[in-house]
Amino acid sequence: xxxxxxPPARDVVVVGGGIVGLAVAWRAAAAGLTVTVxxxxxxxxxxxxxxxxxAAVNEADFGERDLARLNLAAAARWPSFAAGLAAASGRxxxxxxxxxxxxxxxxxxxxxxxxxxxxxxAWGLASEEISAADARRxxxxxxxxxxxAAVVEGDLAVDPRGAHAALVAAxxxxxxxxLGAPLDGAAGGTVVRQGAVRLExxxxxxxxxxxxxxxxxxAAGAVVLATGATATGALLDGLPQVRLPVRPVKGIxxxxxxxxxxxxxxxxxxxxxxxxxxxxxxxxxxxxGAGSGPNHREIVVGATTEERPDDRxxxxxxxxxxxxxxxxxxxxxxxxxxxxxxxxxxxxxPDNLPLVGPTxxxxxxxxxxxxxxxxxxAPLTADAVLAALTDLTDPTxxxxxxxxxxxxxxxxxATRGAPA
Numbered sequence: 096x097x098x099x100x101x102p103p104a105r106d107v108v109v110v111g112g113g114i115v116g117l118a119v120a121w122r123a124a125a126a127g128l129t130v131t132v133x134x135x136x137x138x139x140x141x142x143x144x145x146x147x148x149x150a151a152v153n154e155a156d157f158g159e160r161d162l163a164r165l166n167l168a169a170a171a172r173w174p175s176f177a178a179g180l181a182a183a184s185g186r187x188x189x190x191x192x193x194x195x196x197x198x199x200x201x202x203x204x205x206x207x208x209x210x211x212x213x214x215x216x217a218w219g220l221a222s223e224e225i226s227a228a229d230a231r232r233x234x235x236x237x238x239x240x241x242x243x244a245a246v247v248e249g250d251l252a253v254d255p256r257g258a259h260a261a262l263v264a265a266x267x268x269x270x271x272x273x274l275g276a277p278l279d280g281a282a283g284g285t286v287v288r289q290g291a292v293r294l295e296x297x298x299x300x301x302x303x304x305x306x307x308x309x310x311x312x313x314a315a316g317a318v319v320l321a322t323g324a325t326a327t328g329a330l331l332d333g334l335p336q337v338r339l340p341v342r343p344v345k346g347i348x349x350x351x352x353x354x355x356x357x358x359x360x361x362x363x364x365x366x367x368x369x370x371x372x373x374x375x376x377x378x379x380x381x382x383x384g385a386g387s388g389p390n391h392r393e394i395v396v397g398a399t400t401e402e403r404p405d406d407r408x409x410x411x412x413x414x415x416x417x418x419x420x421x422x423x424x425x426x427x428x429x430x431x432x433x434x435x436x437x438x439x440x441x442x443x444x445p446d447n448l449p450l451v452g453p454t455x456x457x458x459x460x461x462x463x464x465x466x467x468x469x470x471x472x473a474p475l476t477a478d479a480v481l482a483a484l485t486d487l488t489d490p491t492x493x494x495x496x497x498x499x500x501x502x503x504x505x506x507x508x509a510t511r512g513a514p515a
Contacts, residue, residue, distance in 0.1 A: 101311070101312055101314070102313060103314075105313065106123070106128035106315070107123050107316065107318075107319060108132075108304075108313045108315035108317075108318050108319070109123075109133070109318075109319045109321055110132075110133050110305060110318065110322055110330065111134055111320065111322040111323070111326070112133070112134030112286055112321075113141060113142040113259070113321065113469065114145070114258060114262065114469060114473045115321045115462055115465060115469055115473050115476055116134065116319070116322075116462065117132065117259060117262035117263065117266065118176075118474060118477035119319055119321055119480045120132045120262075120266055121477070122480070122481045124265075126481055130266070130285070131286075131315070133287050133289055133305060133313065134288065134289075134290070135290040135308070137259075137263065137286055138256070138259040138260075138263075140323050140439060140440075141323065141440065142259055143437060143439060144348045144397075145348070145470045146373060146395040147252050147253045147254055147255045147395070148252050148364075148471070149169075149190070149250065149251040149252055149471050150247070150250045150364070151167045151170040151249075151250075152167075152220045152221060152249065152250060153195055153197060153222075153247055153250060154166055154467070155220055156214075157214060159447055161502035162447055162468075163220070164499040165475070165499040165503065166468060166472070167499075168496040168500075169468075169471050169473075169474060169475035169476075170249075170251065172474040172478070172496075173251055173474060174190065174251075177190055177253065177258070180258065180262065180265060183269070184261040184265040184268060185268070186257070186261040186264055187257075188253065188257060189378060190251045191251060191252040191253070191375075191378075194246060194248040194250050194361060194362075195247050195250035195252075195361060195362035195363070196233065196245070196246055196362070196363050197246075197364050197365060198227075198230060198241050198243070198245075198363060198365035198424055199241065200240070200366060200368060200423055200424065201242050201367075202242050203368070204365070204366040204368065204369065205242040205243040207369070208243060208244075208245060212224055212245055221247065221248065222245050222247045223246050224245045225244050225245060225246050227241040227243055227244055229244070233361065234360065234361045234363065236357055236359055236425055238425060238426045240423070252362050252375055253470065266285065266286065287313075290307060290308045291307055291330060292307060292330075293306040293333070294318065294331075294333065294459070295312070296456070300456065301456070302459040305318055315458075317458050317459075317460060317484055318458060318460070319462055319484075320460070321462040322463060323405065323442045323463075324341045324342050324343040324443070327463050334459070336456060336509070337454045337455050337505075339450050339461055339463055340444060340508050341442045341444055342442075342444075343403070343440035343442065344400060344402060344403075344440060344442075344466065345399075345402075345405060345406075345438060345441075346398075346399045346438070347399045347409050347413045347417065347436065347438045348395055348396065348436075348437045348439075349395070349397065349437075350393055350435035350436075351393070351394040351395075351428060351433055352383055352386075352387050352392075353382065353391060353427075353430075353431040354382075354388075355379075355390040355391070356427065357392075357427040357428065357430065357431060358379070359376035359394065360376065361376075362374070362375050362376070363375075363424055363425060367419075367420040367424065370398075370420055372397075372417060372420040372421050373395075373396070373397055374394060374421050375395040376394050377395075379391070383434050383435075386432070387432075394428065398417065399413045400467075401413075405440030407438055409436045414436055418433075441467055441469070442463055442465065442466065444464035444466070445508070448503055449463065449468075449476065449503050450462075450463050450504075451479050451503040452503065452504055453483055453505070454505045454506070460480055460483055460484070462480050475496060475500070479496075479500050479503075
């Protein structure tokens with residue numbers, strides 16, 4: 096391209112327009128940096144399928160204490176993040192604050208639940224076992240056949256699609272121009288709907304630009320990868336010193352339109368004969384599809400996990416299994432309309448911890464590999480990347496969050512012999 100036709104250099108180019116990438120871009124723009132986001136379909140990856148559970152306690156699992164610490168630090172940031180995003184974008188970003196109910200379908204499932212509760216106690220996480228009857232008093236739409244339950248009062252939930260739309264709007268506000276207008280070097284952020292195909296390095300080895308699939312060169316002071324598994328690997332082909340092992344793990348979520356006869360108020364997570372499933376309600380007025388009205392609400396059902404690539408195909412057996420297990424816990428979903436089936440692959444690392452921060456290539460930062468916790472970890476990731484971009488300690492929480500983020504160092508897989 097002629098030099099005159101090139102967009103001006105930006106302080107930061109973020110590759111990937113999911114909720115993590117846009118959170119990074121918004122934080123950077125709000126700090127006064129000029130930002131470009133490259134993504135051919137912003138928000139159409141794992142962010143589109145996500146249910147939006149901000150469930151640091153319920154996500155805790157054996158052998159993942161570092162991840163539990165990280166999730167707790169991230170969950171603590173969501174209320175202020177949502178409030179700031181709503182103020183910046185002019186869009187409501189409501190949090191479901193009723194907490195979550197973890198329910199067990201049979202005696203074996205209850206044994207699994209109690210094992211998880213014992214782990215919570217050992218790690219100082221707040222959860223409480225309650226009877227099935229008490230669970231039904233809290234959430235009358237639970238089914239009659241439950242072996243037991245637990246409550247996590249502090250769990251939150253958010254609509255990831257709504258939060259993503261608010262991030263796009265906040266970037267437009269920061270830029271001071273409508274989305275899609277030509278780049279003009281103005282302060283703030285913009286989203287370019289093109290895919291990144293190559294990273295450019297200077298003679299000293301610094302990453303200085305990103306080339307997109309339209310042939311445009313986007314010069315940058317720093318480049319942040321907030322990509323899925325496939326795109327991350329492809330962009331690193333020319334950088335052998337950078338090792339970001341991320342693989343796709345496919346999942347399916349279902350979106351239902353529920354009428355006033357299924358006014359769920361809590362996130363319901365459970366196991367049905369050993370199989371995990373979750374049911375996440377939105378507020379009234381969020382329903383979709385023909386026949387939806389102001390008293391209808393969206394309900395998201397999910398929990399499938401398969402070591403498969405992101406082929407965007409939903410297997411009939413997976414959809415059937417989700418509906419079967421969800422209705423075992425919440426029978427009323429039988430009356431809801433199935434309006435969307437969304438298969439997507441999450442980007443997952445070997446140790447299930449994301450890769451956040453500077454890489455072995457100067458000028459290149461990572462914000463990848465968030466797995467099932469991308470929405471939960473978005474605010475903390477954005478703050479960590481901004482701190483790295485500006486060479487500052489994160490002023491909002493230099494203690495526990497900084498300690499938790501140490502486990503996400505992208506260089507932990509850089510040494511020869513590290514697990515792939």
